[in-house]
Amino acid sequence: MNQHTNRFPISHVIGFLMSLVLTLGAAWVALKTSLPAKTIMTFIGTLAFVQAAIQLFMFMHLREGEDRRTNVINIIYAFFLAIVIVAGSIWVLTSGHSHG
Known part of the structure; x- marks a missing residue:
């Protein structure tokens, strides 16, 4: 065990x-x-x-963990996703006011 x-x-x-x-x-x-x-x-x-x-x-x-390269790739991907989600949310929330 x-x-x-x-x-x-x-x-x-x-x-x-x-x-x-x-x-x-x-x-x-x-x-x-x-x-x-x-x-x-x-x-x-x-x-x-x-x-x-x-x-x-x-x-x-x-x-x-043994594979440091995988950890770095996963962190970069997570930062990319966070940026896309935050920027996309701001874009959607701010662009909705111009059409109303």
């Missing part, structure tokens, strides 16, 4: 707690500060990037 399956997933708990702190920090900055909107958006975007990196390492086991 593999000893790895019997261990407590402490990295998952740490990753969850770190993600929770980052999310609550972003909510606090957005709701409780009087910073300019551009500063708030930059701060939230930075926290989102950090949280994505934490999730890649803690939950997706990016450090594990």
